[in-house]
Amino acid sequence: MGIQERKKRERERRRQQIMVAAKRVFSVRGFNKATMEDIAKEAELSPGTLYLYFKNKDELFSSLSIRILQYLNLRLEHLVNDEKEFVADERIGELRDIMYDVYEFDPLILINMFHLQSSDTLKNLSPQLLADLKELSRNSLNLMSKIFDEGIKKGDFIDKHPVALADIVWAIFSGVVLWEESKRLIDDDKNYLKETLETAFEIFGRGIRK
């Protein structure tokens, strides 16, 4: 390994360290109330250093989305490339598990997506990062739709456009997370996330079976 290579790795390690700290701080305080100084402290670095690795606060925040989408893509690719025989219910179950793992990997995922929608935020991103985000989103949707495509072709699933079905998986997942979290307003500490996700996927599974 050359010295160049080692430097690059060291740099990547530092980026990850910052992102881990940022994830923690953002999830506790929300985007606005989280300050760059909070994140710097959590990462045991100085505020200035953050700017050596991320252009600005919006870009640091958005990078967290990249990370989670990469994880999602990885998992979906495994599932799609799995050689074992297609069994409709199994696939739905595996999809559900992936989505749940994604959530556990970074519960911020949905807040991120919401935040990213603000056009003011997007304007602050470098074109490269924006392109990466789009590419990763599109790819994860395509991977999911491949699964449904297979199910439709086999005659197991109802005859809907596979992208539409992938959309709905995304929607169910997002919705359950969003809804369960907002319910804390009502039932302060209880969290039925996993349970609700299971029920939702069960109903979805029944609904798309022919």
Added chain:
Amino acid sequence: MGIQERKKRERERRRQQIMVAAKRVFSVRGFNKATMEDIAKEAELSPGTLYLYFKNKDELFSSLSIRILQYLNLRLEHLVNDEKEFVADERIGELRDIMYDVYEFDPLILINMFHLQSSDTLKNLSPQLLADLKELSRNSLNLMSKIFDEGIKKGDFIDKHPVALADIVWAIFSGVVLWEESKRLIDDDKNYLKETLETAFEIFGRGIRK
């Protein structure tokens, strides 16, 4: 109408005027980038006036949630008290329409709910407003679950807890809106919201039928 009454109405009218302006500004610029001055300008009022009607920015924002939840409750009550014979698919369809109308009434609904989750935000609200929010949320969930209760008793729906089913309706709705909005990242201007919602409810309807 006494002078007291007229004043009260005038005051309420002004509150609405501010909320309409706030809704517009928040939805264009997002919570953080929207300034109180922006909202004041949109309402054709001075910044100080806003504070005569709302304690602070968080409370103005949260009041928008009250408004939409009131609308939702109204619609759900109509549906629940409807005398006509129970037909499972019809009810699901009506529920879907209500949720869509709610969205059209105020597309901010979900952003609001997300924002409200921040405990820093909740701390800024008056106890009264917080209590109203909880009460309205709880009530809308109860109304929905009544519909499912009826369907379960008739043997039309699968045997799940009606509140769990109501949760899932909320989740599907939230998820579709969230997802479709976040997809603008990929397909900039297209909006398949209504379509996706219909497909999602169709699948949900099939899924909970016995």
Added chain:
Amino acid sequence: MGIQERKKRERERRRQQIMVAAKRVFSVRGFNKATMEDIAKEAELSPGTLYLYFKNKDELFSSLSIRILQYLNLRLEHLVNDEKEFVADERIGELRDIMYDVYEFDPLILINMFHLQSSDTLKNLSPQLLADLKELSRNSLNLMSKIFDEGIKKGDFIDKHPVALADIVWAIFSGVVLWEESKRLIDDDKNYLKETLETAFEIFGRGIRK
């Protein structure tokens, strides 16, 4: 009594009502934290009405000084014009009592004087009010010095300029009030004002006797 006269009295009554309320509010909250609305509420009037009787907040505040100085002058005049024989210690004791009564009449007196010193405050006053203030201050000083003049002429008091002695009475009074109030910082609730004033005047009395 003509209708003109009655109106004038009514107007004066209203002014007093406002000043009483202002005194109460200023003494509880201090000049800055006291708002015109606070005072209006205390006076059971509307904020706008206050401006029918006082040009602005500074002038309302300063009018309180006028009131207390008028009271002081009244008391000093009685003392000076008293026909009974001059007895040095008695006079000192009477002076002390007057000063203490002045404090009880309006404990704000010293805060007022401090506040008035700000040239920004003085600039806001009408020339008439400013002239009244000066006249009343000068007069109270002159009245006091007459007492000392008599004492000096009789050979009871040391040979100092009577105005200087009057200054010192003022200073002792102001100082005791100021100091005892600031001591609340140390001994939270105890207030030895009257005691300290008595000791101070006793020492002063001994000090100016020949």
Added chain:
Amino acid sequence: MGIQERKKRERERRRQQIMVAAKRVFSVRGFNKATMEDIAKEAELSPGTLYLYFKNKDELFSSLSIRILQYLNLRLEHLVNDEKEFVADERIGELRDIMYDVYEFDPLILINMFHLQSSDTLKNLSPQLLADLKELSRNSLNLMSKIFDEGIKKGDFIDKHPVALADIVWAIFSGVVLWEESKRLIDDDKNYLKETLETAFEIFGRGIRK
């Protein structure tokens, strides 16, 4: 000198720089009319920087009191620990000189003390600062009373509680300053402060001698 030490000193220097500027601005414009921006400009710093050294405006203001009380304590300690023989009149004269120097060191001292009395102000202070203020006040009073204690024991002074006598010194000093400043209302530019202080202490000295 380590780098740690140098940084600490640099920080202290900056604090002093701000306090000097604040003292100047507060004494010219008064607490309310003095803005943080004024102070920042006077200190040739930006407004934000002030908040790196002082939590808020009240705390910056109150820190000026700490500074002057420290100076007073230093001087009183020197006097108390002085080995030379006790001569009553000398001690009174030295006390007077100290008080006058304190005033010259920072003429704001009394305005500060007045301002501090507002409970709204005290609420804004950090517990540490508040504790320091109390400790310093208490200590200066104790130091002064030691002097009187000695005079009483020697039979030079009248038999009053030494703390009461210390109170009166404080009161005379406060009162003279307050009164001379408020007299500017009458005799615009003349300032007899030193003269009045001397007369007052002379009388006080005569008054407490046996």
Added chain:
DNA sequence: CATGAATGAGGTTTCATTCAT
């Protein structure tokens, strides 16, 4: 005369970002 809703200037404070060391 009295009201009190509305104003809007201006205050305090925060915090993303920069840059000399």
Added chain:
DNA sequence: CATGAATGAAACCTCATTCAT
């Protein structure tokens, strides 16, 4: 590369004052 003190723009919010009713 890393630091962290300093910046300064801009946000929220207050409140003395006005004026239509």
